[in-house]
Amino acid sequence: MLLKFCFLLAFVPSFIQSLDPTLNDDVLGLIFFKAGLEDPEGKLTSWNEDDESPCSWVGVKCDPRTNRVIQLTLDGLSLSGHIGRGLSRLQSLQVLSLSKNNLTGTINPDLSHFGTLHVMDFGENNLSGSVPDELFKQCGTLRVVSFANNNLNGQLPDSLSYCPNLVSVNFSSNQLSGRLPAGIWYLRSLQSLDLSDNLLEGDVVDGIANLYDLRALKLGKNRFSGPLPADIGGCSLLKVVDFSENSLSGSLPDSLQRLNSCASLYLHGNSFTGEVPEWVGKLGNLENLDLSENFFSGRIPFSLGNLHLLKELNVSMNQFTGGLPESLTNCVNLLAIDISQNNLTGNLPLWIFKMGLQRLSLSGNRLGGRIDYASFSSINQGLEVLDLSSNVLSGEIPSNIGVLSSLRLLNMSRNHLIGSIPASVGALKATQILDLSTNWLHGSIPPEIGGAVSLKELRLEKNYLSGKIPAQIENCSSLTSFPSIVCIATALPFFSLNNMVKQIFFKRWDGSDHFIFFLILTVLNAVLYPRVYGFSSVSMILSHNNLSGSIPAAIANLSNLQYVDLSFNNLTGSLPKELTNLSRLVSFNISHNHFLGELPVGGFFNTISASSVSGNPSLCGSVVNHSCPSNHPKPIVLNPNSSDSSHGGSSQNHRRKIVLSISALIAIGAAAFIAIGVVAVTVLNIHVRSSMSRAAAALMLSGEEDYSCSPTKDPNYGKLVMFSGDAEFAAGANGLLNKDCELGRGGFGVVYQTTLGDGRSVAIKKLTVSGLIKSQEDFEREMKKLGKIRHHNLVTLEGYYWTPSLQLLIYEFIAGGSLYKHLHDGASKNILSWRQRFKIILGMAKGLAHLHQVNMIHYNLKSTNVLIDGSGEPKVGDFGLARLLPMLDRCILSSKIQSALGYMAPEFACRTVKITEKCDVYGFGVLVLEVITGKRPVEYMEDDVVVLCDMVRGALEDGRVEECVDGRLGGNFPPDEAIPVIKLGLICASQVPSNRPDMEEVVNILELIQCPLEGQQEELE
Structure with a gap:
């Protein structure tokens, strides 16, 4: 049937x-x-x-x-x-x-035939396609509609406005685009509107005041721009307002103060400016207020003390100044305060410890003063998170710190704390993360620390601690329990370890497996080391102190230790053989101490890197290339890998030769496959460049302007926006595009130097892609996003100028010139030292990692787009400009953006492969090799073309390491750093995107590879 x-x-x-x-x-x-x-x-x-x-x-x-x-x-x-x-x-x-x-499938338009339907709920499925306009043509009885958490695209249908009795509309977590339907503000019965987590754009126009019954408005995680609707205060019943993670700008409209019923106001992740008005204290029912990640300035409003129901306050990552208002003590229900990453000054407000908070973060400000004993005598013992890091706090750690019996995270790192670590830390029985690093602490590590039974991460590095490592640390029982953190390894993104192993083992570059395992483990280190509240890796970091004595054998009982760093101390004695029981070790660094005797044999120590044990001249073992003396009358054990002529030895050698032969065959096959791939990509690159050259040239010519026509000649015609500082130019409008001040030309435009009214030098990029740029609205939205990106290793966008025919980007001026100039300009007299090169590589990695954290792909990575400042720090520039194009067309990208042959990731030639952050990782890998070798990515010889990746890979396979490092260094480089960095560059430049690590992982690997020699002068200038 x-x-x-x-x-x-x-x-x-x-x-x-x-x-x-x-x-x-x-x-x-x-x-x-x-x-x-x-x-x-x-x-x-x-x-x-x-x-x-x-x-x-x-x-x-x-x-x-x-x-x-x-x-x-x-x-x-x-x-x-x-x-x-x-x-x-x-x-x-x-x-x-x-x-x-x-x-699955699309929405069936026949659903519109229901003339009696009140509720239509298809949330949390895998429906795709657009929402049919006819779906809501017969919806007179419809009250609830939900298609949340699907894969719908296209625009919201205008017919949605034909449903007069709609009470709840939820299209959240889809891929809907376009603008809000004009009639949506006329659904007068609407009580809940959730369109969050989509791709909706444009202004949120006025008219919302028509929704008299609206209780919840959720438009977060979209691309809306412009100001908040001025009449939003007309929705007097609103309880939840969420405009977070958009591109909204301007100041807060005064009508907001009429939202007397509002309990949650989320405006984080936008570009709001100005001061937060004092009338915010009139929103008497507020329980959650999140204004973080904006450009708010001025003082934190005193009137916040009137919000007696407030539970969570987050104003982090803004530009607030002054101190924290003491009126907050009136907020008797406050559970969480986050005011981190601002410019707060003054003394640490001690009254804040008496407020009954559960989470408190004041990190990244300029708060000073002392934390005295009295402030902790009446502190709320329910406090779970206390982060005071990166301030200028002084004095000693209160001796009664142990009263914080519920504390899960205590971070006082990067301050000016003195004195010793109090014994009461042993009473922190719930604490999982204890970070007191980078202070001026002295004395010994108290043996009472063994009482911190929940401790998973102990960071005391960069202090002046002395004495022995207490054996009582073995009582930290959480260091031997793994289930509570096992979720970290499975929850975080990680490029396939299997691919990583195969990639490295197929290239036995220098005949040593030690670095192979080290690199795998350092990648794991990056993956398994999230600094998040409540979870951490199992680690003990005590480096850069004055610790002495031997490593207690009891540490071997901490069976789930993953990261141990005891480097740069005065530790002595031999290493306990029981350390081989630490089966989960990812990193064990004891470099620059005074250890002696034989390295343990077995487990992790069979693969430990030479850099992790360097600086211990009395250590012996194969890793340090120092054989251990024979110890008779112990029985002599024949080395199965020796060249003994006995029958057994010959058999072992014979099997080893067979394995190496197979490995060599695999390596040859893999190298041939990679060579074919590189040649194919090179041919495709040349083809694309050839086919687009005429179009690109025409585009460049069409973008040229008459230099005598200043962009500010008609002040009513153009729009000049500065994110901070003076908006006037010292030389006037005529000095903006002075051809005598031209710095260079690139794929997106010509760059000039000029001076602002406040005396700062800036670089002006005149875009030459006007014919491709989106509308002014889209242009300004992207500029504001780029203007919010601030990092020490990224070129800062100071502002922009717009007319329909001319667009200018205003950047900070970097006087040191480009990395290309430092590496390849024959007129340059100063040769970059190895330490300078490593600093540049690490800085570029940190800059790119930050870009990827804010979901920004560079697309245009090359040495001409990396600038070097006066202190030798690299600053990556020209990021995000591809987002100005109406679509990320591969042909345009490959010719216009990826203009330098050799930096382009292979996926640009394959339309079926998605362009992701991994294309930046490829370009970074090529840059690493360029910095180390001093050679261009592709060099044209008289009768040959040399591809840098192939040249380096071949040299490593043949053991010719010296050919992989710039000959101008004259051999002045540490092999323990150079070889791992070269191999890391080759892995980043893998032909397969999934084999490339993430940039955050790359940063962690580089920091582990770095092994500065004690007493050796670093040539940074």
């Missing part, structure tokens, strides 16, 4: 009319609907086509008077398939809820 219905499904429109009219339409419709589904858990087994009525079926509810189906609720039954036409037979249906399933 079921097969019959499946066969008839294709003929529903014509066949149903000819069926026996006594057959229940609802049964027939539901069976047709079921035929298009997969029911892996058998939840619909009660649906029998032979039944006369469906009213007893699972998920079906009928009207007792008419026996017709009025409700179909199949939420969370793991159903898959598509929404068939059969549902259109349910003419009395009022509630249709199919949420939390795996339904």
Whole structure:
């Protein structure tokens, strides 16, 4: 019978009319609907086509008077398939809820035939395509509609405005684009509107005041721009307002103060400016206020003390100055305060410790003063997170710190704290992270620290601690319990370890496996080391102190230790052999101490890197190339890998030669495959460059302006915006595009130097892609996003200028010139030292990692776009300009942006591969090799073309390491750093995107590779 219905499904429109009219339409419709589904858990087994009525079926509810189906609720039954036409037979249906399933396909427009439907819920499925405009043409009775958490695209249909009785609309977490429908503000019955986490754009226009009954407005995580609607205060019943993570700008509208019912106001992640007005204290029902990640300035309003119901306050990552208002003590319900990353000054407000908080973060300000004993005597013992890092606090750590019995994270790092670590830290039995690093602490590590039984991360590096490492640390039982953190390894993104292993083992570059394992483990270090509250890696970092004595054997009982760093101390003695029991070790650094004797054999220590044990001249073992003396009368154990001529030895050598032969064959095959790939990509690059050259040249010519025409000649014609500082130019408008001050030309435009009214030099980039640039609205939105990006290793965008025919970008001026000039300009007299080169590589990695953290792909990475400032720090520039183009077309990118052959990732030549951050990682890998070798990515010889990646890879495979480092260094470089960095560059430049690490992982690897020699002068100038 079921097969019959499946066969008839294709003929529903014509066949149903000819069926026996006594057959229940609802049964027939539901069976047709079921035929298009997969029911892996058998939840619909009660649906029998032979039944006369469906009213007893699972998920079906009928009207007792008419026996017709009025409700179909199949939420969370793991159903898959598509929404068939059969549902259109349910003419009395009022509630249709199919949420939390795996339904696919597009939205069936036949659903609009329900004239009685009150609720339509398809949330949390996998529906795709656009929302049909006809879906809401007959929606007079519809009150609730939800398509949240699907894969819908296109625009919101205007017909949504035809549903006068809508109470709740939820299209959140899709890929909807375009502007808000003009009529949406006329749905006067609307109480909840959730369009968050989409791609909606444009201004949020006035008219919202028409929604008298609106209680929840969620438009966060979109691309809206412009100011907040000025009439938003007309929605006096609003309880939740969420405009977070958009590109909104301007100041807060005064009408906001009329939202007396508002409990949650989320405006974080925008570009709001100005001071937060004092009337914010009138929002008496506020429980959550988040203004973080904006450009708010001035003082934190005193009136916040009037918000007696406030539970969470977050104003971090702004430009607030002054001190913290003591009026906050009136907020008796406050549980969390985050005021980190601002410019707050003055003394640490001690009254804040008496407020009953659970989470407090004041990090990244300029707060000073002491933390005295009295402030902790009456502190709230329910405090779970206390982050005072990166300030200028002085004095000693209070001796009664142990009263914080509920503390999970204590971070006082990067301050000016003195004195010793109090013994009461042993009473911090709930603390998982204890970070007191980078202070002026002295004395010994108290043995009472063993009482901190929940400790997973202990960071005391960069202090003046002395004495022995206490054996009592073995009592930190959480260092031996793994289940609480195992989720970290599975929850974080990680490029395939299997691919990493295969990639490295297929290239046995220098015949040593030590670095292979070291690199794998350092990648794991980067992955398993998230600094998040409540979770951490299992680590003990005590480096850069004056610790003495030996490593206590008890440390070997901390079986789940992953990261140990004891480097740069005065530790002595031999290493306990029991350390090989630490099976989960990822990094164990004991460099620059006074250890002696043989390195432990087994486990992690078979693969430990030479840099991790360097600076211990009395250590012996194969890793340090220092054989240990024979110790008779112990029995002599023959080395199975030795060249002994005995039968057994010959057999072992024979098997080893076979393995090496197979490995060599694999390496040759892999090298051939990579060479073919590189040649193919090179040919494709040349082809694209050739085909686009004429178009690119025409584009450059068409973008040229008459230099005598100043962009500010007509002040009413153009728009000049500065994110900070003076908006006037010292030389006047005529000095902006002075050809005598031209600095250079690139794929996006010409760069000039000029001076602002406040005396600062800036670089002006005149864009030459005007014909491709989006509208002024889109241009300004992207500029504001770029203007918010601030990092020590990124060139800062200071402002912009717009007219329809001329666009200027105003950058900070970097006097040192480009990295290309430092590496390849023959006129340059100063040769970059190895330390300078490593500093440049690490700085570039940090800059790119920050870009990727804010979801920005560079696309245009090359040595001409990396500038070097006066202190030798690199600053990556020209990022984000690809976002100005109407679409990221690969042809335009490959010719216009990726103009330097050799930096382009292979995926630019393959339209089926998605362009991601991994294309930046490829370009970074090439840059690493360029910095180390001093050679260009592609060099044209008289009869040959040399590809840098191939040249370096071949030299390493043949053991010719000296050819991989710039000969101008004269051998003045540490091999323990150079070789790992070269190999890291080759991995980043892998042909397969998934084999490349993330930039955050790269930063961690570089920091682990770095091994500055004690007492050796660093040539940074």
